[in-house]
Amino acid sequence: MSQHEADTPMTALVPREVEIGSIVAGAHHPHILIAGPCVIENETLVLNTAEQIADIAHTYGFPYLFKASYDKANRSSIHSFRGPGLYAGLRILKQLKDRLGLPVLTDVHSVEEAKIAAEVVDVLQIPAFLCRQTDLLIAAAKTGRVVNVKKGQFLSPWEMHNVIHKLEESGTNRILLTERGAMFGYSNLVVDMRALPIMRGEGYPVIFDATHSVQLPGGGGTHSLGQRQFIPTLARAAAGAGCDGFFMEVHPNPDKALSDGPNMVPLSALPALLMQLKQICQVAGKGVPIPGLDLQAVSARTASPASQSED
Secondary structure: OOHHHHOOEOOOOOOOOEEEOOEEEOOOOOOEEEEEOOEOOOHHHHHHHHHHHHHHHHHOOOOEEEEOEOOOOOOOOOOOOOOOOHHHHHHHHHHHHHHHOOOEEEEOOOHHHHHHHOOOOOEEEEOHHHOOOHHHHHHHHHOOOEEEEEOOOOOOHHHHHHHHHHHHHOOOOOEEEEEOOEEOOOOOEEOOOOHHHHHHOOOOOEEEEOOHHHEEOOOOOOOOEEOHHHHHHHHHHHHHHOOOEEEEEEEOOHHHOOOOHHHOEEHHHHHHHHHHHHHHHHHHOOOOOOOOOOOOOOEHHHHOHHHOOOO
């Protein structure tokens, strides 16, 4: 970060609106929910789970986007289940859109995938490990679809400014940013809730990923572990800190899931969790500014640990 960037106050207290089909994220619109299984296991599970999540989200007033991956390209083991693949997966996602009328999000991993997936889905997601891949960001931006970038576990929140700049220079301002934790030693993540207002200060809606934030990457040797018991704790904290929506991987039976089971929300637990989050969101809003303690008075430099004043 340059001295100029470090001393520039973040003044975009209200992120711009980003339209996703009939849903609008950001500004003063309701918190959105992005949820679904980690990976497309089969057509029946995807359709049934999406329909049930949609009903629950509607009950608690969360505009809903379905998410699932056609290919988990960064599994720990070469023998791990990855999904049905690009074309078979997109066929299932298109069927879901046509049948349920839901907007859909999925991950893309290459320039070619971005172009093909954009023909079906509403939101192209850039995985955290790939968030600085310039060619991928350019390709996603040029499709015209909304681009959701997951902040890399290795990045500070203020470094996402460079990611945003790549997308804007490539012709899009249809951008979402997602916080999913930062590496804390080996096979562990922590969440710095300051990242939410810092990234919102860039002027785009910020989503909190409540499930990958409790992941223990590679903790099982050939697979990742997770601590799903802490999902409510972190989700409630994010709701209080102020964000524009929540990302959750949800499965009818996480212990039998083919990917990321240890850090997924059981479908049966989703209603109680959303009810709590809705109550907190109604009180906290999206981070109501307090005079003298808002982002207009605090620069990105102040947010950086390296800039902490001496005692």
